[in-house]
Amino acid sequence: MYFPKEKDLFAMSTPPAEERKPHVNVYLDLHRKGAPQFLAAKVFKGIADGITSFKLRVRSGQSACYPNICVPIAGIIDYFTIEHGCSFSPAASWRNAPVLNQSGTIHPYVHDPLASPSSHLSKVWKFSSDDHYDVVHGIIGSMQRAGEMPRGVLQGLELALYEVTDNILLHSQDETNSPNAAGYVMAQYHKSEQRIAVAVFDLGQGIPSSLAKGGIRASSPSEALSAAIQRGVGDGAGAGNGLWMMKQIVSCSSGSFELTSDGARYAVRHHQNSEAAVPAISAVTPFKSGTTLVDFQLHTSRPLDIQTALNADPVNLWVDNHLIDLQIPSNQSNEALLISVAQESRGCASRYEAKAFANIAGNLMESAPGICILNFNGISMVSASFADELLVRLIDRFGIITVIQRLNFQGLTPTNAAMFDHCFQGRLFGSSPQSESH
Numbered sequence: 001m002y003f004p005k006e007k008d009l010f011a012m013s014t015p016p017a018e019e020r021k022p023h024v025n026v027y028l029d030l031h032r033k034g035a036p037q038f039l040a041a042k043v044f045k046g047i048a049d050g051i052t053s054f055k056l057r058v059r060s061g062q063s064a065c066y067p068n069i070c071v072p073i074a075g076i077i078d079y080f081t082i083e084h085g086c087s088f089s090p091a092a093s094w095r096n097a098p099v100l101n102q103s104g105t106i107h108p109y110v111h112d113p114l115a116s117p118s119s120h121l122s123k124v125w126k127f128s129s130d131d132h133y134d135v136v137h138g139i140i141g142s143m144q145r146a147g148e149m150p151r152g153v154l155q156g157l158e159l160a161l162y163e164v165t166d167n168i169l170l171h172s173q174d175e176t177n178s179p180n181a182a183g184y185v186m187a188q189y190h191k192s193e194q195r196i197a198v199a200v201f202d203l204g205q206g207i208p209s210s211l212a213k214g215g216i217r218a219s220s221p222s223e224a225l226s227a228a229i230q231r232g233v234g235d236g237a238g239a240g241n242g243l244w245m246m247k248q249i250v251s252c253s254s255g256s257f258e259l260t261s262d263g264a265r266y267a268v269r270h271h272q273n274s275e276a277a278v279p280a281i282s283a284v285t286p287f288k289s290g291t292t293l294v295d296f297q298l299h300t301s302r303p304l305d306i307q308t309a310l311n312a313d314p315v316n317l318w319v320d321n322h323l324i325d326l327q328i329p330s331n332q333s334n335e336a337l338l339i340s341v342a343q344e345s346r347g348c349a350s351r352y353e354a355k356a357f358a359n360i361a362g363n364l365m366e367s368a369p370g371i372c373i374l375n376f377n378g379i380s381m382v383s384a385s386f387a388d389e390l391l392v393r394l395i396d397r398f399g400i401i402t403v404i405q406r407l408n409f410q411g412l413t414p415t416n417a418a419m420f421d422h423c424f425q426g427r428l429f430g431s432s433p434q435s436e437s438h
Contacts (some may be wrong), residue, residue: 023053025091028073030064030100036072040287043080052086056094056106063097065122067186067199068258068295070105074124075184075201076287077106108184111135117346121146121187128182129169136161139187143196144318144363145356146189148397151366152304155316156249157196159306161187163242164200164294172204172292194301195255199293206262206290221264222281229259229266243294245310250296251277252309257296260284319368326371336371336408337364342378349381351389358393365398365406377411387416388423395427 024046028035043054080086088106095101104124111131120138127135140158143149168183183202190197204210208224211217216233218224227233231244243259247268250257254270267280298304307313324338341348345357365372376382394403409420 021053022051023055023089024051025055025057027057027059029062030058030066030069031062033069035069036076037285037287039073040076040080043076043084043086044287047080047084047086052084054086054088055091056088057091058093058097058100060093063093063100065097065100065103065105067188067197068293070103070124071184071186071199071201072291072293074105074108074126075203075291078108078126078184079203079288103186111138119145121189124184124186126182126184127165129179132165132169135185136165139185140318143187143189144360147191147300147359149300149359149363149366150303152306153196153253153298153300154318154363155306155314155367156253156304156309157187157198157298158318159310159314160246160249160296160298161185161198161200163245164198164296167242168200168202168204168292171210172202189300194299196298196300197295198297199295201291201293203288203291207259207292208262209290221262222266222283225259225261225264225266226279226281246294246296248309249304249306250298252306253298253304254302255296255298257294259292259294261292262286262290316367319364322364323368324373336373337368338373338375339364340378341374341376348379348386349383351385354386354389355393358390358397361390362394362397370406371408372406373408373410375410376413376416379411379416380413382412382416382419384419384423387419388426391420391423391427 024042026039026042028039032038039056046052046054077086077088081088090101090106094106099122103122108124108126110126111134113134120135120142125135125139136158139161140154143157144154165183165185169181172183173181181202181204183200185198185200187196187198206221207228208218208221211224211227211233214233216224216227218227229243229247231241233244247257250268251270256267256269258265258267260266263283263286265282265284267282268277269280270277319337322337322339323335326334326336339361341357344360346353348354361372361374391403394407398406409417412420
């Protein structure tokens, strides 16, 4: 029996050169803001030369994956795939960068109601009116688990993200609320830099054309962008407050944002708390008419006062959905936060999950005063690692007195209660399971 040698196997699996589909190699520097435009220019040239297959490469050490770059690249790839029948594939340099390869930049993620729970962060999501809520809700839920957020930050992020993404569905197409409206979104939490980064992109008509529908005819794209972030300015299909709300929330956070559409960019950067930010307006080269990119960042090092930002006090739905009434004397608060551990954790077995659940509980406690009830009904077993990590995280964040005063454990089985008692005593007297560094 004949067994082919390795070189023969390679020859058998590789089609002859004349049968291989020609492609264009595109080297992308993902540290540069111009990377999306560079990609588009390469693709247009390839199409002009009769080539529709493209292989994406990144140079060694340049595999960063930031929302303001990856999101428009994902939109551009989608556009050329749908409109020109192009195909895009990752080269080895792209595949060997795990964060980049799993980012969905080449093939954006879409909502799958049957998928197992996983983080929505550091991934490009494509959304439409059918799954808009699910995608944004998934991003916010992942951010609630990702880290310790000061009061108001998560609510500000949720308000800004819903407004900006809803703008796409409402205004990006010629037809209001068009079923063809779609957008791309990505969010990241940079713990060491204490900031949240978000980018939202669409391939629609652009802000100048949208405003013109509402009777606002700007003399230039930059003038249109300056008008779009004002309160009550829009195309008449909505209240016209979406971009204004985002701007106000970013300003209150001393963050930054950039609004790019139809060849113009409007950027605001708050370098210090007391500094009055001066907008910078510049020209960019769009790869097609229309398109809009909204890129904003919030600081997570300080509380965000939503009431000051918006001159209003919107309901915090996350808090509201966890509030219950208590039967206590009328001179005390009669509301408490109730968190179902079974519904909001992904099991009670590991320190990793305890850390994420401690972020959820702690972020809720930051968002509202009073008692917080952790309901363990339906949880048959809590590991010593989970119990210890949950306690130490909350005690480190709020202090032991606040935890004793505010935290209430309900629904614990005798075994689970004994486990928490053992870990709590260990933290007081030094015999608890060793905690991971944090």
